[in-house]
Amino acid sequence: MKKHKSMYAIGTSVMGLSLAGVMLLGGPQDVQAKKPVSPAQAEQERQELLKAVLMGDALWHDGSLGTNGLACGNCHPDGSASNPHTWPKFQTNLGKVGTLREMINWCIMVPLEGKALPTESDKMIAMEAYATFMHDGVPIALGKDEQHGANPVAGGAGYQLPSGVTDLGAP
Numbered sequence: 001m002k003k004h005k006s007m008y009a010i011g012t013s014v015m016g017l018s019l020a021g022v023m024l025l026g027g028p029q030d031v032q033a034k035k036p037v038s039p040a041q042a043e044q045e046r047q048e049l050l051k052a053v054l055m056g057d058a059l060w061h062d063g064s065l066g067t068n069g070l071a072c073g074n075c076h077p078d079g080s081a082s083n084p085h086t087w088p089k090f091q092t093n094l095g096k097v098g099t100l101r102e103m104i105n106w107c108i109m110v111p112l113e114g115k116a117l118p119t120e121s122d123k124m125i126a127m128e129a130y131a132t133f134m135h136d137g138v139p140i141a142l143g144k145d146e147q148h149g150a151n152p153v154a155g156g157a158g159y160q161l162p163s164g165v166t167d168l169g170a171p
């Protein structure tokens with residue numbers, strides 16, 4: 001107990017010192033709390049995100065992303081079974097704890113027989129944005145491999161919900 005207390009004291013004094021340092025230097029701007037955005041700015045940010053989701057939607061249904069004509073949507077209708085809410089996690093095909101983006105690349109390379117995308121590329125970010133959008137409102141379930149239905153409201157008609165799922169949240 002005593003040890004914990006002194007560790008805490010050291011921690012706070014180190015923090016105090018670095019705070020003092022920041023104050024002496026004038027302080028980096030980005031340390032400050034974010035100011036609330038105006039409604040117009042918020043709308044613009046939403047539109048930017050929407051563009052990424054729509055680009056991702058197109059890529060998930062693009063038969064020329066790989067080399068054999070298959071598209072992600074052939075096996076993952078409406079982004080289903082991509083489980084963006086469970087990553088990072090151990091994935092047998094990756095053989096390690098990996099990220100959603102690494103798994104997207106695995107599917108580009110293996111089922112689609114294509115070339116991996118740079119993980120920070122606009123295309124990869126868009127593919128992640130689409131999968132996440134389709135699961136908007138699904139609670140994070142780190143590492144779980146349960147298959148959760150994609151969002152039928154965002155995805156439109158044609159996707160059958162797995163039985164027992166009653167709440168997918170609002171899109």
Ligand code: HEC
Pocket residue numbers: 060065070071072073074075076081082083086091092093100103104107108111112127145
């Ligand atoms: C021919 C069918 C097929 C196609 C096409 C396909 N996948 Fe997959 N996908 C799979 C299989 C099989 C798995 C592995 C399932 C497992 O190991 O549990 C998988 C797993 C995944 C996972 C991980 C799911 C999880 O929770 O572990 C993601 C994410 C994913 N695919 C995304 C994509 C994307 C993006 C594309 C298009 C680039 C794509 N898939 C194309 C069959 C396919």
